[in-house]
Amino acid sequence: MLMSGAAMADPGDVILEVTGRIADGPAALDRAMLQTLPSVTITTSTVVTDGVHAFSGVLMRDLLDSLDAQGDQVMAIALNEYAVDIPMSDFYDYDVIIASAMDGKALTRDDKGPLWIVYPRDDHEALQDIRYDYRWVWQLSRLDVR
Structure with a gap:
């Protein structure tokens, strides 16, 4: 598991909260906690950027496995409260990542x-x-x- 007990970062450093059907209750993760998981890079185009980019981060399935997630879907929620349900199977059928960098540069709030x-x-x-x-x-x- 990512952390023993509830994974909790300093509130000011939290960049991802995970709730629902995970072991040991809600997790509040900072960048350092996410970096304890293996990093991967995928190269792909997007519908909101020009060209092909290299995205680096952690596989969603690795994160969910580290938290002993049990469910059929994950609701992903953005800072602006945009929310979408994603079938858990996506993360096992494809190498979906939680990217923290694009083309070697850390993503900021100003850039997705x-x-x-x-x-x-x-x-x-x-x-x-x-x-x-x-x-x-x-x-x-x-x-x-969920």
Whole structure:
């Protein structure tokens, strides 16, 4: 698991809250906690940026597994309260990441950060469907496992 007991960062440093069906109750994670998981990079285009970019972060399935998440879907919620339900199967069928950097630069709130759910859209024709585009939550702040 990511942390023993409830994972809690200093409130001022929290960049992601995870609630719902996870072991040991809600988790409040900072950048350092996320960096304890293996980092991956995927290269893909997006519908909101020009060209192809390299996104670095952690696999969503690694994060959820580290928290012993049990559920069928995850509600992803952005800083502006945009929310979308994502089937848990997406994270096991595809290498979906929670990106914290694009092209080697840390994502900021001014540029879709600090966290952005990114799908490897160029690797799978199925992911080029609009229903997946809605699941690319930028300025991700919360996950609720259901």
